[in-house]
Amino acid sequence: MAKRLARFGLLVALCFVFSYLEFLLPLPFGVPGMKLGLSNLVVLVALYSGGPLTAGAVSLVRILLNGFTFGTPLGMLYSIAGGVLSFLGMWLLYKIRHFSPVGVSILGGILHNIGQLSVAFALLGVAGLIYYAPILLISGAVAGFLVGLVASAVLPRLKGVWGRMG
Amino acid sequence: MNKPRFLKKGDVILVVAVAVALLLFWGVSRFLYPPAENGVAEITVNGKPHGTYRLDKEVSFTVQDENGGYNRVEIKNGEVRIADADCPDRLCVRQGAISHKGETIVCLPHGLIITVCDGANGDVDFITG
Numbered sequence: 001m002a003k004r005l006a007r008f009g010l011l012v013a014l015c016f017v018f019s020y021l022e023f024l025l026p027l028p029f030g031v032p033g034m035k036l037g038l039s040n041l042v043v044l045v046a047l048y049s050g051g052p053l054t055a056g057a058v059s060l061v062r063i064l065l066n067g068f069t070f071g072t073p074l075g076m077l078y079s080i081a082g083g084v085l086s087f088l089g090m091w092l093l094y095k096i097r098h099f100s101p102v103g104v105s106i107l108g109g110i111l112h113n114i115g116q117l118s119v120a121f122a123l124l125g126v127a128g129l130i131y132y133a134p135i136l137l138i139s140g141a142v143a144g145f146l147v148g149l150v151a152s153a154v155l156p157r158l159k160g161v162w163g164r165m166g
Numbered sequence: 167m168n169k170p171r172f173l174k175k176g177d178v179i180l181v182v183a184v185a186v187a188l189l190l191f192w193g194v195s196r197f198l199y200p201p202a203e204n205g206v207a208e209i210t211v212n213g214k215p216h217g218t219y220r221l222d223k224e225v226s227f228t229v230q231d232e233n234g235g236y237n238r239v240e241i242k243n244g245e246v247r248i249a250d251a252d253c254p255d256r257l258c259v260r261q262g263a264i265s266h267k268g269e270t271i272v273c274l275p276h277g278l279i280i281t282v283c284d285g286a287n288g289d290v291d292f293i294t295g
Contacts, residue, residue, distance in 0.1 A: 093176070093180075096176065098174055098175055098176030099174055099176035099177055099180065100173055100174045100176075100177050102173060102177050103173075103174065103176050103177030103180045103181075106177070106180060106181065106184070107180060110184065132274075134188060134191060134192075137184075137188065138188065141181075141184055
């Protein structure tokens with residue numbers, strides 16, 4: 001239990017740092033909402049090494065921490081929509097088992113942006129928002145792919161580290 | 167199977183599905199946007215009508231928003247585009263020129279939307295809202 005808790009703390013801290021990093025250094029493409037989603041890397045690692053419960057908790061705690069520290073209530077609404085949708089999708093693919101972390105992460109990236117677009121659509125009601133949709137869907141898929149690659153590289157190595165830690 | 171170990175069958179299916187969905191999206195939008203008849207550009211700012219301009223007359227003008235931001239709209243060769251703007255992302259400029267019915271250019275920071283519509287008849291230069 002203590003080991004689990006320590007891991008959980010590590011994951012949340014890492015997630016938090018990654019979020020802060022992305023907040024400090026936004027991608028220079030000028031599209032609102034376009035991000036690499038480094039914190040999703042941590043959620044992904046948590047999903048594969050700690051299970052859905054850990055991953056969901058890491059994701060939620062990160063969103064709350066991040067929202068209260070750097071964000072606005074509105075920003076938090078976007079994060080929650082993106083985070084929850086993305087987590088549910090990744091969990092589903094993870095359960096199906098025919099997907100590697102790369103596939104899981106791609107869907108996560110896409111769903112994250114779909115969640116945020118839905119909030120934008122609900123709040124602003126601009127039909128023209130559809131213009132952003134293809135860009136954000138593609139960028140979500142690409143970001144998810146990259147994050148997934150890193151996760152597949154990290155996961156086998158992490159197994160050893162965490163084994164020794166316990 | 168001589169595949170990299172981090173890619174499974176499901177991943178490939180997922181990527182193909184996403185690509186197909188995007189292509190469909192693009193195809194449907196082409197199909198939905200036929201060339202406009204006597205096309206006009208309807209401009210709204212923050213949901214309020216700003217004006218309607220014929221696409222067959224060359225014109226260039228600036229639309230100001232409430233906070234002093236501007237978008238320079240240019241109509242040329244039957245197409246409308248935003249030639250310049252001072253919004254932070256300038257996505258509206260990058261969206262390029264449009265001329266097909268139903269196509270839109272959106273500048274979210276300034277709340278400006280340009281939509282191409284069929285013109286009612288050919289004898290109106292522009293109608294301001």
